[in-house]
Amino acid sequence: MQKEVIISGFGGQGALFAGQLLAYTALEQGLHVTWFPSYGPEMRGGTAHCTIILGDEEIGSPVVKNPTGIIVMNIPSLEKYESLVASGGYLVVNTSLVDRNPERDDIEVILVPAVDIAEELGDKRMANLVLLGALMDRMGPLRIDQIGDSLGRHIPEHRRNLLKANLKALAKGAELAQSQLQAA
Secondary structure: OOOEEEEEEEEEOOOHHHHHHHHHHHHOOOOOEEEEEEOOOOEEEEEEEEEEEEOOOOOOOOOOOOOEEEEEEOHHHHHHHHOOEEEEEEEEEEEEOOOOOOOOOOEEEEEEEEEHHHHOOOOHHHHHHHHHHHHHHOOOOOHHHHHHHHHHHHHHHHHHHHHHHHHHHHHHHHHHHHHHHHOO
16 A cells, blocks of 8 residues: 655644654554655745655655645635646645635545644634544544554643644544535
8 A cells, every 4th residue: 555645734733743644643553654844945835845655565756746635725726736646536625715616526626724723723823734634534544543643642731732723633634524525
């Protein structure tokens, strides 16, 4: 088994943190992992994305041509990555900031108003975890409880007050992904 993920957005949206959390969780579950971040020199407000590969065997290269799942947090990310999702793969779209639907019909599209959900939970910066929860619920191989446990171990000390809300954000994303699956 090997799953490839790209998480992409503006700097400051937490794309790299969500990818790093995914990588930590996979390592803690005994999987092989690569985490390859990339960000523009502008950082906050510039582009940021990361590639994560999870596998039960050694990973030959951190380079991914057609990932299994992609999270797009903004329009530029959708425009850049929609065409790259592997056929039969997953595209999670932050509809709070993306005002058009993806055009492909050979992938599973999960539409998530992540910023709106995160604001309801108390902080729009949790949108990254809402989106991660939606992707992992549909794609796996990691469960939401495993990601939550890892978050508890890796959240920075100055953000520990947000742990419960972040766990709710993961769960809300998974819940929304499930409701879309059942409605289909």
